[in-house]
Amino acid sequence: MTARVPLAALAVVAAGVSVALHLGKLSPAIPALQSTLGLSLVEAGFMLSLVQLASMTLGLAIGLAADAIGLRRSMMIGLTIATVASLLGGAVGLLAPPRIVVWLLLLRAFEGVGFLLVVMPAPGLIRVMTPPGAEKAALGIWGAYMPFGVALALLCGPGLIAWAGWPGWWWVLALLSAGAAVWVARVVPSDVRRGTGSLATDWRSRLKITLCSSGPWFVSLAFAVYSSQWMAVIGFLPAIYAEAGVPSGWSAVLTATAAAMNIVGNVVGGRWLQRGMAPARLLRIGYGVMALGSIAAFGQWGQGVDAVALPPALRYLAACVFSLLGGTVPATLFMLAVRLAPGPATVSTTVGMMQQASALGQFIAPPLVAWIAHRVGGWQWTWTVTLMCSLAGIILASRLPAASRGGTA
Secondary structure, three states: OHHHOOHHHHHHHHHHHHHHHHHHOHHHHHHHHHHHHOOOHHHHHHHHHHOOHHHHHHHHHHHHHHHHHOHHHHHHHHHHHHHHHHHHHHHHHHOOHHHHHHHHHHHHHHHHHHHHHHHOOHHHHHHHHOOHHHHHHHHHHHHOHHHHHHHHHHHHHHHHHHHHHHHHHHHHHHHHHHHHHHHHHHHOOOHHHHOOOOOOOOHHHHHHHHHOOHHHHHHHHHHHHHHHHHHHHHHHHHHHHHHOOOOHHHHHHHHHHHHHHHHHHHHHHHHHHHOOOOHHHHHHHHHHHHHHHHHHHHOOEOOHHHOEOOOHHHHHHHHHHHHHHHOHHHHHHHHHHHHOOOOHHHHHHHHHHHHHHHHHHHHHHHHHHHHHHHHHOOOOOOHHHHHHHHHHHHHHHHOHHHHHHHHOO
16 A cells, blocks of 8 residues: 555655654653643643644634645744754753743644644645555545554653653654654655645635635534544543553553554545445444444443443443544545545645644643543543534534535535
8 A cells, every 4th residue: 555655755644743743742741740840630631732723723824825835845844843842842841840831831832833834735745746546545644644643652652751751752752853854855846846836826715715615614624523522532541541540651552552543543434435435424433433432431320339330441442442433534534625625726725724623623622621520520521522522523424415515616
């Protein structure tokens, strides 16, 4: 499968993974930050979601400007910002605790800017550099960049934090982003040679066409209700295991395995689509299984010794199924983002709109889940948030034919 994908496209995927590591690096560091800085659970939730601030506010604008900036140039700028922000984040560990929290929050927002500048042009770069027979394979690999990066962060983070502290963890990821920037600079052709540096149409026209079409709205809302619940569940798994007394090493392996299941879901979803499964049906399956999986993983009825819940092994299996079948949703939506864009000149704008909606969901969901857990004294009502998101996704999937007609008009 990967043999037909050009090396330059794999470099773009590696860049996406490197910034996804920054997105996921905070989850394994939450116990260390709580013990050294006195972070509350809600503060940790905001720090988890602050990296999405740039996507929430700039996603559509960056999508509009990607062609003018140059896709490769945009990616290089984003990798540089992520590298510098992570280097500075490790350096502020030498400050007094109150100032550390303020600086970490600010630098997380800058990391969000770098993340956006990297992932926004990536699908366009892959489409341009990949020959016609390998587009689906390359985009399928790209669809797994987020769970792959988050899984790596969850798996490697605890060991590196125990060895070098959380500032050392920040510095290691800065070096990885710098390495990805070097690889992209060496193998990805320049924007001028590929002709991606000019606008196909006036940005106002592209913005109007995109906002007036139903297709971009569909993929944006559908991606928001997916990514918000996945990040809320996977992002807090280390903290849940820590409260349950699970050793940090096992917590890292269990959480990383659950996150990695999403990679398999992306690949499987792409193959099912390639074999002719209807996108609406695959979306309903993905959202439906996420709803059932979250209820099984976190649901608890009753209090104290009378509480009824599944055994821990089955609860963990349900979390893995939640992530596995949930992976079919982004695999479907990345394909639909190209298909439902009003035209070739609005693909980047549509992806930007989708990223912005996704970031809004990821910004809201982790603090909301943390607040519910704080109010009820546990995680047993987490499933109420994910259930609402999944039901919204199922309703959206039932509207896919109308969105498709609007997007291809």
